[in-house]
Amino acid sequence: MENAEILIEARGLSRRYGPRFAVNDLNLTLRKGEILGLLGPNGAGKSTTMKMLAGCLAPSSGEVFIKGISLSENATLAKRHLGYLPEQPPVYPELTVDEYLRYCAGLHGVPAGERAAALLKAKQSCGLVEVAGRLIGNLSKGYQQRVGLAQAIIHQPPVVILDEPTVGLDPIQIREIRALIKQLGQSHSVILSSHILPEIQAVCSRVVIVNKGRMVYSEPLDTVAAQGVVAVIAGFRKAPEAGQLEAIAGVGGVSALPGSALLRIAIEAGADPREAIVEASVRGGWGLYELRTEGKGLEEIFVELTSGDIAIHDTVAATLPEAA
Amino acid sequence: MSMVLTIAGAEARRIFVSPLAWAVLAVLQLILGFVFINLIIDYVRSSQMGNDYLGVADYMGSGLYGFATVLLLLVMPLLTMRLFAEERKSGSITLLFAAPVSLLDIVLGKFLGLVAFMLAALLLLALMPLSLMFGTHLDFGRIAAGLLGLLLMMMAFGSAGLFVSTLTREPTIAAVVSFGLLLAVWLLQILSNQDFALAPLFGYLSLTSHFEGMRRGVFDTSDVAYYLLFTALFLWMAVQRLDLERV
Numbered sequence: 107m108e109n110a111e112i113l114i115e116a117r118g119l120s121r122r123y124g125p126r127f128a129v130n131d132l133n134l135t136l137r138k139g140e141i142l143g144l145l146g147p148n149g150a151g152k153s154t155t156m157k158m159l160a161g162c163l164a165p166s167s168g169e170v171f172i173k174g175i176s177l178s179e180n181a182t183l184a185k186r187h188l189g190y191l192p193e194q195p196p197v198y199p200e201l202t203v204d205e206y207l208r209y210c211a212g213l214h215g216v217p218a219g220e221r222a223a224a225l226l227k228a229k230q231s232c233g234l235v236e237v238a239g240r241l242i243g244n245l246s247k248g249y250q251q252r253v254g255l256a257q258a259i260i261h262q263p264p265v266v267i268l269d270e271p272t273v274g275l276d277p278i279q280i281r282e283i284r285a286l287i288k289q290l291g292q293s294h295s296v297i298l299s300s301h302i303l304p305e306i307q308a309v310c311s312r313v314v315i316v317n318k319g320r321m322v323y324s325e326p327l328d329t330v331a332a333q334g335v336v337a338v339i340a341g342f343r344k345a346p347e348a349g350q351l352e353a354i355a356g357v358g359g360v361s362a363l364p365g366s367a368l369l370r371i372a373i374e375a376g377a378d379p380r381e382a383i384v385e386a387s388v389r390g391g392w393g394l395y396e397l398r399t400e401g402k403g404l405e406e407i408f409v410e411l412t413s414g415d416i417a418i419h420d421t422v423a424a425t426l427p428e429a430a
Numbered sequence: 431m432s433m434v435l436t437i438a439g440a441e442a443r444r445i446f447v448s449p450l451a452w453a454v455l456a457v458l459q460l461i462l463g464f465v466f467i468n469l470i471i472d473y474v475r476s477s478q479m480g481n482d483y484l485g486v487a488d489y490m491g492s493g494l495y496g497f498a499t500v501l502l503l504l505v506m507p508l509l510t511m512r513l514f515a516e517e518r519k520s521g522s523i524t525l526l527f528a529a530p531v532s533l534l535d536i537v538l539g540k541f542l543g544l545v546a547f548m549l550a551a552l553l554l555l556a557l558m559p560l561s562l563m564f565g566t567h568l569d570f571g572r573i574a575a576g577l578l579g580l581l582l583m584m585m586a587f588g589s590a591g592l593f594v595s596t597l598t599r600e601p602t603i604a605a606v607v608s609f610g611l612l613l614a615v616w617l618l619q620i621l622s623n624q625d626f627a628l629a630p631l632f633g634y635l636s637l638t639s640h641f642e643g644m645r646r647g648v649f650d651t652s653d654v655a656y657y658l659l660f661t662a663l664f665l666w667m668a669v670q671r672l673d674l675e676r677v
Contacts, residue, residue, distance in 0.1 A: 162527040164676045185530040192528075194521035200447050201440075212436040213529045257525065 110137040113265050113295045119168035128154040130319040141291035143310035144299040151319040152299040156269050160190035189263040195254025199243025214261035228256040247274040268298040317412045337400040338371045343393025354382045433535045441543025466558050469493045487569035492645045495576040507608040510591025515604035533672045548584040572647035579644030582657035589664035596671045
C-alpha cells in the first residue's frame, strides 16, 4: 500500500469566508486502493473540503493534485479522473434515469460506443436496473441518491469523492452501497464523508477527523483498533468482593459502572485477563452473565477530539492574526 | 467542441421535456395568431393599401414580427432563468462543475440548447406568413430577413438572460432582472429621440433600432454584427462570472 500510486494529494488546503476559516491548512494524501473516511461534526468543513477536492470550489490557498495533475492549472484534465457525489445528488428531475446517465457518461468523456455498457454496469452496481425508464423526479430520495452515486462512478474514475453517500437510504440499500464502496476501493480510491461512525468503521481503511476546519486526527483504522482494550465490563449474578477480582493477574482496578449493576474492570497495559475472570467466576460461583471489552474506539476518539472548548480556543487563536 | 454539443443536446432535451417550453410556445402562437388574423382582416378591408410599394409580405411580415419582438422580450427571461439560477438552487449545477468541461463549454452548451428552442419558436413564426403562400405571391426575401432579425434578437435576449441567470440562485429574481435589463436596453431608443450630444449613441446601442432595417427586409451586416457582438459580450461575461464564483 505504501508504494501504491498517489491519486489525490492536497497541500495546505485552506478556504476562508471573510475572516472565518471553513477549512484551514489541510493536508491529505490518498493512494490507490485506499478508502478514506472523513469524519467531523456539522459545520466542521467536510463538505467544503470535498468541494475543493472535486474542483467545484477554488481553495483560498493550497493546492490539490489528482494523479499528479494540478486541479488549479489543468482543471479539465484533472477532473477526468474524478467522480463526485455532492451532498445533494445533482440530478435533473425531468429526465429519466437512462437519459440522465447517458448524458453523464457523455459529459465525462465515455466514448459513444462504450456508453451502453457503462450505463448498464453503473445501473447494476447501484441497483437501478428496474427504474431505468422512470423519471428521476418521481423516484424516492433513496433512489435519487443511488442515481447520484451511479453518476459518480459511470466513467470508472480512479478517484471517487462521496459526500454522505448513504443519507436517505434504507438499511438494505445502505448495506449494498457499503459493499459497492468497498468493491470500488479495491481498484479506485474513495473519499467519503459520513456522520455514521459504524459506517466509517465498516468500509474505510483510514480515517480523518476534521473539526473547526482543521484536521485533528488521521490514522489508519488498524491503528484505531490496535489502541485496544482498556477495560472489561462484566456482570455477575452474585458479585464478588472487589479484592477477589483485583487478585486476578492483569486486573488494575474495579469500579461499579454508574447506573447499572455491571462492574468496570480496568486492565493493566498489555494484559488480557478475560479468561482468568471466567475461570475465577466458575470456581467461585459468581454467576457471570456478561463480559465485554471496552476499547478506545472511533467514537471515543471522535468525541474526545471534537467536543469541548479546547479546539474552539485553538481555532480562534489561529484566525485572530488573519482578522487583524 | 463535442462537449458543447453534448451539453447543448441535454439542455435542449430538458427544455422540451418541461411543460414550460410548450406553454410558452402555445401562448406565443395563440397571441401571434390573433395578431396575424387581425392584420389579414385589416389588409383585406383596406384594399388600397396593397400597391406597388407595399405588398402583403411587407405588411404582414413587419407587423407580425414587430409585435413578436415585444412578446419574445416578455418570454425569453422565463426560459433563461432556469439555465443557471434554477440549477444552482437544485444543486444540479455541480454535475457540470465537477465534470471535465471548461466554463466556456458549459456556457456555450447551454446557450446552444436555448437556440434550439428559439428555432422552434422561429418555425412557428415562419409558418404563419408562409400559409399565405397558397393564396397570394410572397416576397420570401423579406420574410427571411424578418426571421433572421428575430433570431438575432432572440439570441441577444437569450445571452443577456443567461448572464443574469449566473448572478443569482433564485430563478424568479433572474427572470425579473433580465426582463428589466432587456427592457432598459430596448428603451435606450427613447433617449435617442431627445436632443443632446449622446443621443445618436443611445440610438445605436438600442436593441430595437437594429431590428427596424431587417423588419423592412434590409440586410445590413452592421446590424447583424451588433446582435452577434451583443450576444458574445454577455456570454463572455457569463463565463467570467462563473469563474469568479469558484474563487
